[in-house]
Amino acid sequence: MHVSNPAYFHSRYINVHLNRRKIFTDLGEIRNLSFYSVVGLTMQLLIWFVNSNVQNAFSTSIIGLAYGPVFPAALTLANDILPPDIRMVSMAFM
Numbered sequence: 001m002h003v004s005n006p007a008y009f010h011s012r013y014i015n016v017h018l019n020r021r022k023i024f025t026d027l028g029e030i031r032n033l034s035f036y037s038v039v040g041l042t043m044q045l046l047i048w049f050v051n052s053n054v055q056n057a058f059s060t061s062i063i064g065l066a067y068g069p070v071f072p073a074a075l076t077l078a079n080d081i082l083p084p085d086i087r088m089v090s091m092a093f094m
Helices: 006-025 029-049 053-067 070-081 084-093
Strands: none
Touching (some): 029 053
16 A cells, blocks of 8 residues: 555554554553643643744644543543442533
């Protein structure tokens, strides 16, 4: 398959996401949230202190990649922690 083929890029995109999901689901929700928070905050600090448009664009994309799975992981963690009688009401407020 030639690199300029759109199917090549799509298959690489799906492969990266599947591998990321496979690696980070084994860590658990708390470690997962901690890792994504550290990565996001590190990229935010790089945006503040490094004066480069290319680096700022790269850091912004990594922030989006890191904070994307935070909401589902937080819901899973809340589902495990909260008692069943207040679980649905508290998740509605999230």
